[in-house]
Amino acid sequence: MSAQIKKATRDSYGEALVELYKENPDIAVLDADLAEATKTIFFKKAYPDRHFDCGIQEANMMGVAAGMASTGKKVFASTFAMFAAGRAYEIVRNSIGYPRLNVKIGATHAGISVGEDGASHQCNEDIALMRAIPGMTIFNPADDVEAKAAVKAALEIDGPVYMRFGRLAVPVFNDAATYKFEPGKGVLLRGGGADDNLTIIATGLMVNEALSAAEILGSDGIKARVINIHTIKPLDKEIICAAAKDTGLIVTAEEHSIIGGLGAAVAEVVTDCCPVPVVKIGVNDVFGHSGPALELLKEFGLTSENIALKSKLALKLK
Amino acid sequence: MDAQIKKRLEVTACKVRMGVVEGVYNAKSGHPGGSLGLADALTYLYMARMNVSPDNPNMPERDRFVLSKGHNAPVLYSVLAHRGFFPVDELKTLRKIGSRLQGHPVMGKAPGVDMSTGSLGQGVSAACGMALAGKIDNASYRVYTALGDGELQEGQVWEAALFAAHYGLDNLTAVIDNNNLQIDGKITDVMSPYPIDEKFKAFGWHVINIDGHDFEQIEAAFNEAEKVSGKPTAIIQKTTKGKGVSFMENQASWHGAAPNEEQYNKAMAELQARLDELTKGGE
Numbered sequence: 398m399s400a401q402i403k404k405a406t407r408d409s410y411g412e413a414l415v416e417l418y419k420e421n422p423d424i425a426v427l428d429a430d431l432a433e434a435t436k437t438i439f440f441k442k443a444y445p446d447r448h449f450d451c452g453i454q455e456a457n458m459m460g461v462a463a464g465m466a467s468t469g470k471k472v473f474a475s476t477f478a479m480f481a482a483g484r485a486y487e488i489v490r491n492s493i494g495y496p497r498l499n500v501k502i503g504a505t506h507a508g509i510s511v512g513e514d515g516a517s518h519q520c521n522e523d524i525a526l527m528r529a530i531p532g533m534t535i536f537n538p539a540d541d542v543e544a545k546a547a548v549k550a551a552l553e554i555d556g557p558v559y560m561r562f563g564r565l566a567v568p569v570f571n572d573a574a575t576y577k578f579e580p581g582k583g584v585l586l587r588g589g590g591a592d593d594n595l596t597i598i599a600t601g602l603m604v605n606e607a608l609s610a611a612e613i614l615g616s617d618g619i620k621a622r623v624i625n626i627h628t629i630k631p632l633d634k635e636i637i638c639a640a641a642k643d644t645g646l647i648v649t650a651e652e653h654s655i656i657g658g659l660g661a662a663v664a665e666v667v668t669d670c671c672p673v674p675v676v677k678i679g680v681n682d683v684f685g686h687s688g689p690a691l692e693l694l695k696e697f698g699l700t701s702e703n704i705a706l707k708s709k710l711a712l713k714l715k
Numbered sequence: 716m717d718a719q720i721k722k723r724l725e726v727t728a729c730k731v732r733m734g735v736v737e738g739v740y741n742a743k744s745g746h747p748g749g750s751l752g753l754a755d756a757l758t759y760l761y762m763a764r765m766n767v768s769p770d771n772p773n774m775p776e777r778d779r780f781v782l783s784k785g786h787n788a789p790v791l792y793s794v795l796a797h798r799g800f801f802p803v804d805e806l807k808t809l810r811k812i813g814s815r816l817q818g819h820p821v822m823g824k825a826p827g828v829d830m831s832t833g834s835l836g837q838g839v840s841a842a843c844g845m846a847l848a849g850k851i852d853n854a855s856y857r858v859y860t861a862l863g864d865g866e867l868q869e870g871q872v873w874e875a876a877l878f879a880a881h882y883g884l885d886n887l888t889a890v891i892d893n894n895n896l897q898i899d900g901k902i903t904d905v906m907s908p909y910p911i912d913e914k915f916k917a918f919g920w921h922v923i924n925i926d927g928h929d930f931e932q933i934e935a936a937f938n939e940a941e942k943v944s945g946k947p948t949a950i951i952q953k954t955t956k957g958k959g960v961s962f963m964e965n966q967a968s969w970h971g972a973a974p975n976e977e978q979y980n981k982a983m984a985e986l987q988a989r990l991d992e993l994t995k996g997g998e
Contacts, residue, residue, distance in 0.1 A: 425848075425851065446851075447851070449847065449882070451874075451878060452877065452878070452881075454871075454874035454877070454878070456836075456840070456870075456871045456874060457840045457843070457871055457874035457875050457877075457878055458840075459840070460837050460838075460839075460840020460841050460843070460844065460871065460875065461840050461841070461843050461844035461847065461875075461878065462844060463830070463840070463841045463844060464781075464830065464840065464841035464842060464843060464844020464845040464846075464847070464848070465844040465845070465847060465848040466844070467822065467829065467830060467841065467844070467845060468775070468844075468845055468848040468849070468852075469775070469848075470848050470851070472844075487834060488834075488837055488840070488871070491831065491833065491834045491837060492830075492831070492834075492837050492840070492841055495821070495831050496821070496822045496823060496830070496831040497823075
């Protein structure tokens, strides 16, 4: 376990596919002219006759994936989140989601950390879109270890799965030797006692920021519980409701729009079981723009410092 | 084509059309026009061509059919019922609560439906996926799909057309149901897809033009498609929307409207007369 190692989860995706094929020859991987970027290139090099480039046609790719899955193939369809969830939304809904076909969508380059490509490619809405599809499982892993485990878990699920990966190299904080991925289960990373002052619930690359934020808060004598939600859907209601009851305040952190994402999902849960303030940190209903990923994350408040600041302010809501 | 077989197909197609009218009349909604036009091609496929088994609708080696023009569900259901996948009487449940016969086809609900469709342009992509999977597995099954001529206005169709040619999917045959009408009127007035044959040729497909109400031409086309190597085949069939029911023929207004009781009786009487004529002297 080392916070020094950094790796983009898109690389984890590509590597996991190669690994999984060894025991799952029914796997087929589709891409839409982005193999070098989504990292399915690793799979293409290892198993060229099981990798199918669809060219720049995401809608058709999702339909092809559905047709292949209907014959028993385990299909991974890969492109950027913007095109997987955005451009191909209705095909994902009607050709994959509705018949509950065994298609795993590998959506890379999610969120603002796409960086220099700008807002056309920075998809901050994919979680919202995919959440709205009945029966869709959504994984948003936080680091390399979790991402690889999520790909494996996706393969074992009978039905459609949307997996969200990033372009930016992020710290690897989970320990590969001991990490266990349980779909639909939140992971308690810090705190857990009845005297926690608040709970920070984070997903994706914001989980590591949430842990750092808890350190900052700790130095000020504030005890923050930290929960990693790698499975956005189905959401772990139990861990969220317990956090609401124990700490009376939730701060959410995600690299996604505050509309329809993790924060919204958490708020929906606590209004049902234990209404407490839910302060949402994410992209505030605006488009991004070009720039280095780390600078953008800072500008849009997706940092440990901002989580700590917002958490302190939020304590006044209790 | 053997005269006996031809006659049997004509008889079945007539019964299939009656099933379409029965379903849409009972549902009080649905799409009779295109369904009646497509009846001959689907009757041929399911009764004389495709390797399917009503007792084992999901058998892995079966031929597949994807109704990309999913709103023609009434004719798919009618053909499946007449092929023995479920009782013909069930056609009366079309579009009703609790029915397996949803307004547009749903795989896993009605036995024999190989893919959920309804949103135009999507079925043909799924058919490509099935055909590609067949190639990977070196499977013997063939994949058929039917598209509307209006459906060709969807961009996804042409993505799929590129894909099928690129991957040499010669196990895929697409029937283009060219009845020249869509909801808003003539396809040439709304958004012309012509020339359809030249477009598919340019996309790398083998193209066959036929009269979609002539079983001999239908059979010859599918025979030819099966012999084509290295490329998919598009069978462009000229059909009459509403075929077999005089007042529905060539009327865009019957694209998505159900007959009232009087119209239902008239339509069924016409089809019954045709059936009597065909079966004069025994089936």
